[in-house]
Amino acid sequence: MNGKVGLIIAREYWTRVRKKTFLISTILTPLAVLAIMVVSGMLNSGALSKSKTYLVVDETGILESRIRQSESSAFVFVDGDIAKARELYAGGGYETILRVPAMDISKPITDLEVTILGNERPGFGAMETLQGRLESAMKKYNYEIAGVDQDALDQLESDVDLHIELMQEGAEDKALSNSSVAIGSVIGGAMGFIMYIVLIVYGTFVMRSVMEEKINRIVEVVISSVKPFQLMLGKIVGVGLVGLTQIAVWLVLIGIGMTVMSIYFAPEQLPTGDITAAMAEAQDSGFSMSGFISELAEVNWLLIGFCFVVFFFGGYFIYSSLFAAVGSAIGDDMAEGQSLTFPIMLPIIISIMILFPALEDPNGGIAVFGSIFPLTSPIIMPARAAFDPPMWQLLVSIALLIASCAGVVWLSGKIYRAGILLYGKKLSLKNLWQIIRD
Amino acid sequence: MNLLRLDHVVKEYKDKRAVDAVSFGVRTGKIFGLLGPNGAGKTSIIRMITNITRPDAGHIYYEDEPMERHHIENIGYLPEERGLYKKMKVGEQLIYLARIKGMDKQSARTALQAQAEKYEISGWWDKKIEELSKGMQQKIQFIATVVHKPKLLILDEPFTGLDPINTNLIKDDIRQMAADGCTIIFSTHRMEQVEEICEDIVLISDGKNILEGSVDQIKQDLKEYRYTFSYMGEFRPVNAGDILEVKAAEGHGTLRTTSAVGPEYALRKLLDAGNIISGFAEVLPGLNEIFIRTVEKNPALV
Known part of the structure; x- marks a missing residue:
């Protein structure tokens, strides 16, 4: 008997894995992910935005020595009046002309009005850069006038680091810092999202597979050889293995791709000026690279991995068996299918909706409820895992998951057994109830 | 078995x-x-x-x-x-x-x-x-x-x-x-x-x-004692108690008896009347006929 389930799993697995669409989506998805990463990386590093040069007519004469110049935004100071600048601008090669009017520079300048002259409106990013550069240049000048020592001021600045210490039994040594919270959110969000995709995509695959057998009418031949429940189980496991294969291939391909990319886009090939500037800005916001790496190592990967595996299988079995039951009940009427799949989709969609509030407040009411309630826990609990949830919640959640998994699979098996032999009849809620009671 | x-x-x-x-x-x-x-x-x-x-x-x-x-x-x-x-x-x-x-x-x-x-x-x-x-x-x-x-x-x-x-x-x-x-x-x-x-x-x-x-038994059970025959020359009418119906024209005819008698009785009566018989066969109902007759007779359907 078990051998027969094995045969069903094998058929389900191999016919899917050898399909062209599977090969294409398995290979193209990581390529798309890598392409997005390359493009966004290039955008961030400024490699795609051309460097801009601005003409400056500075009638105060205080900017030239104080404004920060960079490869992406350079400032050329015009030796002369605005007419000269217009002449230069007409010659081409400049973004705009910045005109700083003459004013009293003997005391700190708190209000500065700069006119931007050009043939086109500068973009939002360019305006931001201009404002930032001008403001910091003015700040420097104001410090000088007011007699404030910039270095002394820098030394007085204080770095505040928030460290979280849990007072639970045995958790005292687990210190959490801001960046580990950030890491937790990213990992949790990613986990939740992967689960969401898996549940919907592979749940739908199971549903389609059930419908295909029913519409093809082969199901009666098959269930005269194996039990309907064995067929359903074999189908769910087979499709699940296809999903695991796809995820594994994706991880390997993305891993290879990122290694290749990191060699190809080695840091020294990036414009160094921007990197140091970016580092400087990042340092200001209290972020340190070495800290980030050590935090990454401190994340409880074992717990996250364990949660992911348990909730992956639990969630997948719950939802795919529900999808199988729906597939058996609808036959070839797709419109009816839509209305029946909606109640199954709903808790998945709700899970995604509460995923982000749960990440923001991982020990709040929504997060705790969402990670224990078995229809949402497959998405919310792996997401919470990065925040070291209390052990009792984890255990209760797993116990509920296993219990409802068994219950839902059993119930779906009953609906499936009746549904696959039902042709031309709608499976109403009333006879659904009858089937369950039988 | x-x-x-x-x-x-x-x-x-x-x-x-x-x-x-x-x-x-x-x-x-x-x-x-x-x-x-x-x-x-x-x-x-x-x-x-x-x-x-x-x-x-x-x-x-x-x-x-x-x-x-x-x-x-x-x-x-x-x-x-x-x-x-x-x-x-x-x-x-x-x-x-x-x-x-x-x-x-x-x-x-x-x-x-x-x-x-x-x-x-x-x-x-x-x-x-x-x-x-x-x-x-x-x-x-x-x-x-x-x-x-x-x-x-x-x-x-x-x-x-x-x-x-x-x-x-x-x-x-x-x-x-x-x-x-x-x-x-x-x-x-x-x-x-x-x-x-x-x-x-x-x-x-x-x-x-x-x-x-x-199939054979059912046909026997549900037969209506009908026979077909062929004859030569003029057909001479048959009259006997167990013969319910005789039709004949242009050398071919059909005959129905009561269930009390068999084919040999029917054939003998045809010959006794002076007919020259060149062919004689019993007509058993087809399954199609049995099917329709039995299903229609079944009161549960009505």
């Missing part, structure tokens, strides 16, 4: 008793016709025999043992609503279907290749089902049903969609399998096919067994 026996089997659906205390036996090695109008309950009965559904009451016995799940490896079932995996290749599909019937891979392959030769489909082994015509798919389906050499073969309308040549090929195969000891349940509406190949029948109407027995 009965290979299969149904004992007061009942199947109920929400608002309907689809199978109402049906009992019959299927003799080992015989071709058995399971007949009945649409919606009579034939498919419900077959699904219980193939263990797809369970009876709500009554029992099914296989070789005098209560029917259990493991018995189904001895059954080959060709449902009326049939189909194959469209995207799978012929060979893979046949091996898969043979293996879920309990065959191992190697013997399935060997047996299937022999069948493929016989049905001249070896060239299709690597083709996908969707590339084949409907008739070709029917052949594949038949092969899938019989490859594990079942002891009990259940065929629900097996000839729909087949051309006369392939119909004969499969008919011969069915007869050969019966001769080799396989018991066959054949469900159809096509009475001429039943007449041609079935030895025993049961007629189901509105969920009830309304007629059963061997």
